[in-house]
Amino acid sequence: MLAAIRVIDRSAAIATAIRHRLEVRQLYAWNDRMLKDIGLTRSDVVGALSEPLSRDPSAVLAARFGRHRVRARCPQAVPGTRGRQ
Numbered sequence: 001m002l003a004a005i006r007v008i009d010r011s012a013a014i015a016t017a018i019r020h021r022l023e024v025r026q027l028y029a030w031n032d033r034m035l036k037d038i039g040l041t042r043s044d045v046v047g048a049l050s051e052p053l054s055r056d057p058s059a060v061l062a063a064r065f066g067r068h069r070v071r072a073r074c075p076q077a078v079p080g081t082r083g084r085q
Contacts, residue, residue: 013056017057
């Protein structure tokens, strides 16, 4: 019974990831200015779409968006940036 629940949960997560992947693919058609308006870059979108199919690309974009925001407010707070923008 527990194994069946795990399979169902995993299947639902993969279905959600695929649906989100289709939505993120729409962002690829946006121009760079439009992406910048929502705090993303083209490389963010490409990177999210290059993740394995089982990984939700919207979660990848959310994490990258958070790093961009931290870097913009406090560049030295992001490891490896040394204050660069």
